[in-house]
Amino acid sequence: MLLKSLFMKNITSENLAMVLSKRNFFRYLNILLGGKILFFYSNFILIVAILLLLNIFIFDRSRNAGIGFRTKRSMSSKKKWVYSQTVFYGGIILISLLSSTLYSLNVIDVSVSNSISIIGIIISAIITQLFLVFGEKRKNGKK
Incomplete structure (x- = not known):
């Protein structure tokens, strides 16, 4: 009416x-x-990363999970797989927390915060792969 x-x-x-x-x-x-x-994608990415990290530690410590950081190096052993998931999701959590904190302090706007979180996923994947590569080199150097 x-x-x-x-x-x-x-x-x-x-x-x-x-x-x-x-x-x-x-x-x-x-x-x-x-x-x-x-x-607010930064918070969404943060919540999903926390839930997936909890899934790795509490429910599924095997390499059969369908989601996560999956490369030849990370899948070569159970220990490396859990380590790579921890580094990957931990990096995403830290970058998303930084992004959300900067947004809540009105330092950046929403679009920049979302961009930082999305780029943070790529950065976290690169860091995880570098940790796996340098971990192998360090072990090979000790032998």
Whole structure:
């Protein structure tokens, strides 16, 4: 009824005030839920990385998990697989925490925070692979 009266150009100050207050309510609700909690990718990446790291430590310490950092080096032994997952998800968690903290301190905006978290996944994968390579070289050098 209210929207129909607005579209038919029967706009009164009372109808306009109701629409504006409802629009503001939903806009603020969207900002509160959508913009900062649910659709804030840095927090989403952070939560997923924490859950996957807990999955590695609590439930699935084998190499049969379908998700995770999977390379020949990381899959060569159970110990290396758990180590690579810990480094990979730990790096993602640290970078996402840094990104979320900088956003909450109003140092960066949402798009930069999301970009940092997404780039952090790539950086974490590179660091994990380097740790695996240098770990093998160190062990080969000790023998």
